[in-house]
Amino acid sequence: MGQNYKDIAIKLFKQGKFELAKMSFNIAYNRSPSDEILAFIELCDTAKDNPSDTLSLFEIYFDPAQKDNTQTILEIIELIQNANDESAIMLESQNAITYADFKNLLNDNDFKELFESILFSTKIIITHKDELFDLVNSLVDNGFSDIGLKYLESSVKMFMGDERVAMVLQKIRDKDENSLK
Template structure:
């Protein structure tokens, strides 16, 4: 039974599973290379950082009123990439680091000393929900419970319906109760 990897990728993309969609598109590309598939593969990478924009572009691309949206789609990918580059330049100019860079520094330092050294001078830029949950976990585990809670409170819209929020809040509550004993 022959798989239509592009159709599978589209379904995965609609579910927000960008990495799996990218894998499926890569398999489709291996079977039948095309510029369109290459653009979609790149689009999956971009979607990880900007899911809302990606879903909007995705809807435009699959607009049945358009005959061929490939050129429009490629132009939109270029716009999103230049926006990401501008964002990186802004990060560099602001005394900020991405969470990925912060994690790389963790390989050489322990969390508590690293976080304390940048706490007042550097912003940590969070790009994904997973990064935020990981950071909050590190904060709670290392005695920075209040700061972790502030990160969560500042991002409540991002977590609407995410069951990890309730788990994290329970963990914070347990930490607070244990510290009072």
């Protein structure tokens, strides 16, 4: 039965459903503990910060030419963690924070006050298009339509065809029309 949960978790992981995969790996581990499953659980956590690289490396693990896959998965995790550490160092040196860190700061602060306090000194690093749309919507909602539009314009090539672009642009137009009245 443990193998069943492991197989389910692997499928979920390949689909990018890392939280669900982690839960399934945990169940598999509880039923049949192994270093391999522990490594997969760690990989699920790592994938949240670096999904595309983690998925690529995950595929290497399943390469039929590999004989000792447990060692391979541990090496993969180490590579990803080293890359994440380097990214953190780079963010610090550039006075930048990830959007996830920015959102965590919002738990204790007002959006407008927080954004104004970092506006000229800190860059916000966006890693997913969902983060971009969340930030742009928050900017528009809090009176920063011009800045939201600049974020959107600088990223529009990546999001061509995404219906949320039109929705955000309409929201900005509506805000501008209301401010003229």
